[in-house]
Amino acid sequence: MFSNFAKSLFAGAVMLAGAAQANEIVVGGKNFTEQQLLSSMTAQLLEANGFDVDNRGGMGSAAVRQAMENGQIDVYWEYTGTSLITYNKVEEKLNAADTYDRVKQLDAEKGIVWLDASDANNTYALAMRKAQAEELGIETLSDFAARVNSENDLTLASNAEWYARPDGLKPLQAEYGFELSRDQVKRMDSGLVYEALKNGDVDVGLVFATDGRIPAFDFVTLTDDKGYFPAYALAPVVRDEILEAHPEVGELLNTLSAKLDDATMARLNARVDVERVSIENVAADFLGEAGMM
Structure with missing residues (x-):
């Protein structure tokens, strides 16, 4: 039989373990340079703000989406056009704003929240x-x-x-x-x-x-002055349960999203693909430059 003191210690350990698990965020990402950078940025940013992070970047596109729908990952970065066309099978041609609005609505029905879209459009x-x-x-x-x-x-x-x-x-x-x-x-x-x-x-x-x-x-x-190419705006997506428990995750990722545009992502991608700097170092350097770490 446990003493009352031992029972108290055991109960406290269980509560702490539960709190630690509740504070863990699982970050996903796809398996190419831009996505690996975003996974690393997200993981480092969340860790710097007190979260335990499990970074599972480097997944295939279909796999990362399925993992989010199954609750196996909590956050990753997605492209509006990919969700619209590939995941939601919408064939209607939409402009950038309408594409974002449509995927936000459709994915909300699956427990997936689209945060603020960046100005990066990888179309x-x-x-x-x-x-x-x-x-x-x-x-x-x-x-x-x-x-x-x-x-x-x-x-x-x-x-x-x-x-x-x-x-x-x-x-x-x-x-x-x-x-x-x-x-x-x-x-x-x-x-x-x-x-x-x-x-x-x-x-x-x-x-x-x-x-x-x-x-x-x-x-x-060359500027697509007639808007032919579909919009592939880059935005963080998060499971609604995570945002309900940790609204600060949304605030942090919206701040990061606001700092990204085509030129920035191209520069960061080039540091990895052309200059051969490590993903982790490029991500950390950018967060530092942006005043987020």
Whole structure:
């Protein structure tokens, strides 16, 4: 039989263990540079503010979403277009604001809360070498279309998937009123597009808007002035149970989200992919620069 003193110690230990577990936040993330940076930033920020963190970054997109729906992770960063199209199967074309509103509504029904969207939008884009774009006076996709229609002397590199997708090159050409011949479109792996553009093998390349190689290789993305590409705004998503128990998590992540935009994410991605600085160091440096640590 336990003495009353022993019982009190045991009860206190159980309460402390429960409190520690309740204070643990499980951070998830996908398995590419930008997502690994965001997972590390989130983990370090929460730890600096007194939370115990289990960082489970590096998961596949479908896996991380399923883990959140199952309550196995508590927070990660998602893209509005991915939730709209991939997870919620919405085919309707929406602008950025309506995309955010729709996924916020649909995911709330699953216990997932979208916090404030950042100004980082990791959507598809067409990029050129900055010097050539300035020489030709091309700033927008409409400028690009006009050049194709007048001179027809530009080549484009694209991955094979986007070339053939029903929301890829063909409807883009229809939207902007131009047409490239098969010989003018070079299909290759996504990673090779950046090298081909950098080396001058092509004039225009299909890129992801926040890729670190865009600033590192002195590329410029062409403004999508007709809003063709879907919005993939980056935002933190959290299980509603976590926000109810720890509203300060939402406040911290909203503050971080407000500090992110395309140029910032591209710079951070480049430090990892081009300069080969570790994920953890890049994340810590940014939080320090932003005055959050």
